[in-house]
Amino acid sequence: MSGSLSGRRALVTGGASGIGRAIGIALAREGAAVAIADKAPAEATADLAGRIAAAGGQAFALPQTDVSDERQVLEMMQAATARLHRLDILVNNAGILIEKPLLETTAADFDRLIGVNLRGVFLVGREAIRRMLDTGGGRIINLASELAYLGRERCSIYCASKGGVLSMTRSWAREFAPTIRVNALAPGPTDTAMLGAESTAPETLAKESQNPLGRIARPEEIAEAAVFLAGPGATFMTGQCLSPNGGAAMF
Numbered sequence: 001m002s003g004s005l006s007g008r009r010a011l012v013t014g015g016a017s018g019i020g021r022a023i024g025i026a027l028a029r030e031g032a033a034v035a036i037a038d039k040a041p042a043e044a045t046a047d048l049a050g051r052i053a054a055a056g057g058q059a060f061a062l063p064q065t066d067v068s069d070e071r072q073v074l075e076m077m078q079a080a081t082a083r084l085h086r087l088d089i090l091v092n093n094a095g096i097l098i099e100k101p102l103l104e105t106t107a108a109d110f111d112r113l114i115g116v117n118l119r120g121v122f123l124v125g126r127e128a129i130r131r132m133l134d135t136g137g138g139r140i141i142n143l144a145s146e147l148a149y150l151g152r153e154r155c156s157i158y159c160a161s162k163g164g165v166l167s168m169t170r171s172w173a174r175e176f177a178p179t180i181r182v183n184a185l186a187p188g189p190t191d192t193a194m195l196g197a198e199s200t201a202p203e204t205l206a207k208e209s210q211n212p213l214g215r216i217a218r219p220e221e222i223a224e225a226a227v228f229l230a231g232p233g234a235t236f237m238t239g240q241c242l243s244p245n246g247g248a249a250m251f
């Protein structure tokens with residue numbers, strides 16, 4: 001496929017579903033070869049790789065990789081670069097949400113959430129940066145959330161993890177400029193499994209749609225912002241955060 005990312009090699013974590021899946025499809029549509037890493041079983045990642053291939057794109061699956069596990073990340077990065085030969089684009093997308101009142105939140109909840117959302121971004125980012133420095137450059141897109149800015153009841157550890165992602169993004173942008181551009185996305189509520197099985201219930205939609213555009217996002221709308229940050233239109237952007245959030249938070 002030819003497009004704005006023709007010839008680029010990309011890795012998307014948490015790419016088996018939701019926003020990561022939409023980003024994988026959009027990067028492949030633009031011509032990138034895409035590695036889809038996820039902790040999900042092989043069928044989920046293979047399904048997406050097959051769909052991309054059927055549409056004329058290039059993709060392969062790296063299933064059963066937990067981004068919070070250093071050994072698994074090292075093995076996944078080796079497998080990814082063995083297939084891709086180099087890495088031009090990393091989308092650090094894998095994330096989890098634990099929604100609980102603070103007073104019921106356990107230390108184990110904290111460790112699990114920070115393990116995936118922050119340690120995972122650190123581990124995969126560090127290994128990607130090693131490879132990008134070796135090959136002369138790259139783009140990193142880290143998934144934060146509008147909740148990093150807004151905060152939310154029953155979600156303080158999630159919000160803190162996303163605030164950490166924004167800080168790491170800015171610091172990496174400074175540390176690795178001009179070779180590697182590092183930016184973040186801070187989406188508003190998006191129609192994925194993360195919103196929960198109740199995401200299509202009218203009361204959930206009404207609550208989540210309290211923004212000037214009056215609705216939640218489709219994963220494909222977040223993916224277009226990722227394509228922009230990965231592509232030729234974003235050459236003067238680093239350390240920035242794009243906020244496809246329907247206007248819920250304005251900067």
Ligand SMILES: NC(=O)c1ccc[n+]([C@@H]2O[C@H](COP(=O)([O-])OP(=O)(O)OC[C@H]3O[C@@H](n4cnc5c(N)ncnc54)[C@H](O)[C@@H]3O)[C@@H](O)[C@H]2O)c1
Pocket residue numbers: 013014015016017018019020037038039040065066067068093094095096116120143144145146186187188189190191192193194195
């Ligand atoms: N959906 C939203 O409303 C929303 C809003 C703002 C930000 N985000 C962020 O966008 C990213 C994607 O979220 P989503 O809504 O698509 O969620 P999702 O639950 O639909 O998909 C997350 C994917 O990450 C994978 N994953 C989870 N833990 C993992 C781990 N330890 N290692 C590897 N893969 C793992 C899951 O298997 C799944 O495929 C997350 O970082 C999330 O915090 C989501």
